[in-house]
Structure formats: C-alpha cells, structure tokens
Amino acid sequence: MAPTEGSASLRRWIKRSLLIALVLAVAGFLLRDLILGKPVEAVQAVRSDLVQSVVASGRIMTPQRVAVGAVITGRVERIPVQEGQSVRRGDILVVLDDRDERAAVVQARAAVAQAEAKVRQLRELGLPAAEQSLVQAQANLTQARRQYDRAADLKARGFVSQAALDDAQRNLDVAGSQLRAAGLQVQSNSAAGSEFAVAQTALAQARASLGVAQAKLDDTVIRAPVDGILIARAVEPGNVVQPGKELMALAPAGETQVVVQIDEKNLAQMRVGQKALGSADAFPRERFAAELVYINPGIDALRGAVEVKLRVPDPPEYFRQDMTVSVDIEVARSAGTVVVPAEVVREANSAQPWVLAVDGGRATRRAVKLGLKGDGRMEVLEGVAPGDHLISAAQPAVKIGQRVRAIAAGGP
Numbered sequence: 001m002a003p004t005e006g007s008a009s010l011r012r013w014i015k016r017s018l019l020i021a022l023v024l025a026v027a028g029f030l031l032r033d034l035i036l037g038k039p040v041e042a043v044q045a046v047r048s049d050l051v052q053s054v055v056a057s058g059r060i061m062t063p064q065r066v067a068v069g070a071v072i073t074g075r076v077e078r079i080p081v082q083e084g085q086s087v088r089r090g091d092i093l094v095v096l097d098d099r100d101e102r103a104a105v106v107q108a109r110a111a112v113a114q115a116e117a118k119v120r121q122l123r124e125l126g127l128p129a130a131e132q133s134l135v136q137a138q139a140n141l142t143q144a145r146r147q148y149d150r151a152a153d154l155k156a157r158g159f160v161s162q163a164a165l166d167d168a169q170r171n172l173d174v175a176g177s178q179l180r181a182a183g184l185q186v187q188s189n190s191a192a193g194s195e196f197a198v199a200q201t202a203l204a205q206a207r208a209s210l211g212v213a214q215a216k217l218d219d220t221v222i223r224a225p226v227d228g229i230l231i232a233r234a235v236e237p238g239n240v241v242q243p244g245k246e247l248m249a250l251a252p253a254g255e256t257q258v259v260v261q262i263d264e265k266n267l268a269q270m271r272v273g274q275k276a277l278g279s280a281d282a283f284p285r286e287r288f289a290a291e292l293v294y295i296n297p298g299i300d301a302l303r304g305a306v307e308v309k310l311r312v313p314d315p316p317e318y319f320r321q322d323m324t325v326s327v328d329i330e331v332a333r334s335a336g337t338v339v340v341p342a343e344v345v346r347e348a349n350s351a352q353p354w355v356l357a358v359d360g361g362r363a364t365r366r367a368v369k370l371g372l373k374g375d376g377r378m379e380v381l382e383g384v385a386p387g388d389h390l391i392s393a394a395q396p397a398v399k400i401g402q403r404v405r406a407i408a409a410g411g412p
Contacts, residue, residue, distance in 0.1 A: 040398055042358055042389040042406035045380065048339045052332040052374040053276075054269060058260030060280075060323040061309075066226060068093060068248040070241045072219045083233045086253075087224040093248060094235060098220035105217050108210035115203035119196070134182035137175070144168075144175035228252040231321070256315040258290055258325055261305040269331040270295050276310055278327035280318065288316055290327060332372050338380045344390040345370065345378055355380075356398060358389040358406045365400045 074096035081093055151168035154160040232249035241247060258278060262270060276290040294309040310327060312319075340355070345368065347353050354367050371379030384390070389406040391398055398404060 038398070038402060038404045039407050040358070040363070040391050040395050040404045041408070042391050043341055043344060045338055045340045045384045045386055045388045045390060047336055047386045048377075050334045050337055050339050050372050050374055050377060050379050051330055052269075052372040053328040053330050054262060054266045055326065055328050056260040056262050056308075057324065057326045058258050060319050060321060060325060061257045061259050062251050062319070062321050064252070065231065065321075066228065066250040066252055067246040068222060068225070068250055069244060069246050070094070070096065070219070070222060071243050072096070072216060073240070073242055074098075074220060076235055076237050076239045076241060078237055079233075079235065081230060083230050086229050087227070087250070089224055089226050091224045092221055093224055093230075094222040094241075096220040096222070096241070098217055101213065101217040101220055104213040105210070108206070108213040111206040112203070112210050115199070115206040119199045119203055123196075134179070137179040137182040141172075141175040141179045144172040148172045222247070224250060226250065226252045251321060256312045256319060257293070258310040258312060258327055260308055260310070260327055261300070261303060262308050262329075264299055264304050264306055266331075267295075267299075267306055270306075270308060270329070271331075274329055274331060276327045276329040278310070278312075278325050280316075281324045281326070283316075283318055286316060286318070288312060289314065292329060332374075334372050334379050337371065338384055338386055339377050340380055340384060340390055341392070342373070342376050342378050343392045343394055345380075346393050348373075348378065355384060356391040356393075356400070357384070358391065358404055361403055361405065363391060363398050363400055363402045363404050 076094060077097050078095045079093070080095070081087060081091070087093070148165075148168040148171070151160060151165045155162065155165045228250045230248055231251045233247070235241060235247040270292065272292055272295065274292040276292065278288050278290050279286060290310040290312050292308060293311045296307040299306050308329075310329070342348065344355050345353055346355065348370065352367060353370055354365055357364050357366050366383045368383030369381040371381045373379070391404070391406075
C-alpha cells in the first residue's frame, strides 16, 4: 500500500511542476514585449553610392527616311537588292533599260570627235595655209607696186599711155586687197580668231551634249544615296517608272535618337550631356547607353510634358524605327553617402520629413534632411548615421516612445 501512495504523490508533484512551468512560460510570453520591447522589423542605414534618375518612355527615331526614285522615264530591267537589306552609298538599287541612252552617248561622242577634228584641222592646216597665202599676197603686192612705179615712170616720159598706168594701179589695188584678206584669214585661223572661236564653241557644245547623254545614261542606274537599310520597296522588274514616284524607302545609317516625353516637374533637373541607360520593350534584358542632346524649349500644355532627345552612339542591331523604349536619365549622383530605403521615411514630400529610429530600445522620432531620391532609396544628409535601425512605415502602429526591439526585415 505504501508504494502506491508514494507513486500517487510523485505523479501529483510532477503535474504541479508542469502546471507551474506552463504558467510561468505563458506569463513570460505575455510579458515578453513589456520586458524586452515589441518586436518590429527594422532596416539599417548604410553608406553607399546613390544615383537619382528620371524614368521616361518614348520611341526610337532613326535619321529621316530617304525616298529613292527615278529622274527619267524608263522600264525596270532588274533590281539587285531585297527589302530589309543593308546597302552602302553608291550600291545599285534599280537598273532601267538603257539602250536609247547608250545610243545617244555614242552619237554624242562622235560629235565631239568631229568637233575636235575641226579644231585640229584649223590648228594644223587652216592656220599654216592662211599664213602661206599671206606670204604670197605680200609678194604679189610688192610685184604690183614695182609694176606701177615702172608704168608711172614710163608714162611720165611719154612711153606708155594713161590706160597702161590705170591697169598698173588696178593691179596694185587688187594686190593690196588680197594682202588684207590674207591677213584677216590668218587672224581668223589663229587661236584668238573668230574661225578658231567658232570651232572651239562647237567643240564645247558637243562635249556638253555628251555630258547630257552620259548623265541620262547614268540615270538609268539608280544607286543608294547614303548608307542604310531598305525599309520599303514599291517596284518590280518590268514596271515603267516615272520621275517623282517613290520606288524604295531607305532608312539611313547614322545617329539614332530616342525621343521621350518628360514630366515638366522634372525639367529643372534636365541638362544636355546627361547620361542614360535604356531598354526596348521588345528586348527588356538588353540595355543600351544614351546621352541627352536636346531639350525642347516649349511645353506640351495638354500633357504637361517636355520633349527631349537622347543620342544613341552605338545603336543595337535590333533597333527599329518607332520602337518603344524606356530610359533612365541620370540627373544626379552622390558617392559614399548615407542611404536608407524610401519606405522608412515618413512625410518625405513635406517640408519636415522624419524617421522612426530604434534608440535605447525605444521608438524615437528623428527629423531628417533628405538629398537625392532614386531606385527606391533616399539620401539622408542629416538625422541618420550608418548602422542606425529604422522602422518601416509599413509596420503596424508603433507609438513614439514605445519600447521596441529591432528584428531584421522579414525575420521572425
């Protein structure tokens, strides 16, 4: 009987001990927040670099498209390029039937050769012949003058009649006229003479005609005016094309720009030369560098926005005209500054922002002075030091002065 009573007493003692331990555990759990403080999620202020950026969306703008067309009427013989193909300046895009133009060039070359022969003839034959005629005319004049002098002497002595003297005078006049005509012929055939000038003019005209014919022949081959990509084609072999009709559209290779609309409230932060990073909606994982090069002086009153342009010095191959892109324009940067998450700053847009810090186990309000704002973080110029624990504004109501204990954000 004694062992049974001893066992019962032991069981009662164990039950009482367990009950007391349970009561103490419950009381400790209930009094934990009073003794240690209410657990609150807190983050630490850190020293880091911070970049403030303005985010905007816009579209790709390649250099103005170039319309390619014919300047003469003709039938398309062949098209050696395809739509979407990259071409270099001078590459052949369209070839027209050129049989008439080639015949015109041959004819014009023959006219040039004939005009050159005429000039050469004047230089090699016409001028020497005229000079020889001048020498002969001078000799004839000398002979006629001698005959006249002899006839005059004989007439004075009565040996010949007046008729003989008149004949000698007439011969002298004819010889003088022939000399003057020969002189004019020499002058006309010389390099400064009219005959030579007429021949030179005819040669220049023939060469001009050859130039026109050659230009028309060249116009039968339509070439790329600039480097670029063919983005449209509206012609096929066999078509008859007319001047002024667009046959192809060329997107020139050159400086590519991004055109975006910036909210006018950010205008004061915009500066030409600021760097940016962008990505296309179609290729969100790809990033490209850009630089702000233009700020429109006007404001779009309907949208409250200002247009800015960014230069893309090294455009990716996937760029397309009017492609939608997003850009982050770096407007300010601070190195090695005190940075906190934006969610711990209360009344951030007011004149007196503040944070709730854990000081000595209590929630303490601190006024802060803010600097840059960017990527979900804020720069704190005054009021917070690196390592300070700050309570997020998303926490359940925490009263200023309340006893708290900081736990890592997302912790137990």
